[in-house]
Amino acid sequence: GAVVSQHPSRVICKSGTSVKIECRSLDFQATTMFWYRQFPKQSLMLMATSNEGSKATYEQGVEKDKFLINHASLTLSTLTVTSAHPEDSSFYICSARVSGHTDTQYFGPGTRLTVL
């Protein structure tokens, strides 16, 4: 099956710093990637839809200047949490949709962000 990786798997940072999370589709091309946030024992909250070569589409209530998304190639999307604060601590998960197959998304293993 299609494989999606995320790096890092876990990151701890100081308040005020920026953190970049990478999402890669390893064996397929993904024109569209999605970024989710998950709080403990809760469902996934879609943050934004990332399209290769264009600006990301953010969900209502998600600050685009705080959560910068770049989808520079068909296999890589990055999420940068700028000026992180403790309330940004969460589990961030990306997914990628196989190009030409619009029905299945494959998820990365997630990144645990802890902001001190």
Place this chain on the structure above:
Amino acid sequence: AQSVAQPEDQVNVAEGNPLTVKCTYSVSGNPYLFWYVQYPNRGLQFLLKYITGDNLVKGSYGFEAEFNKSQTSFHLKKPSALVSDSALYFCAVRDIKALGRLYFGRGTQLTVWP
């Protein structure tokens, strides 16, 4: 608008017994339905999907789901549960318009006890 509902936060079954995790959906148009499983501190793993065709869909790890249009349901089932099936299960429906974004249910924690 598309949505799914998982009415049970928790399902407990004994190993070897059949299990069912419930999901109902609300969509405009034909539904594209999915089941994913999540183990602690991990991303979601795809189990199965219904797009069209047979109402009974078979997926990974012995799971299957039955699409029922009249009841707008897509319950996940397994004939014989394993302790290793214990995890968080999400039902999802795909938006046919918005670049395929998924709408997730709130999740059901399945616990299989030995």
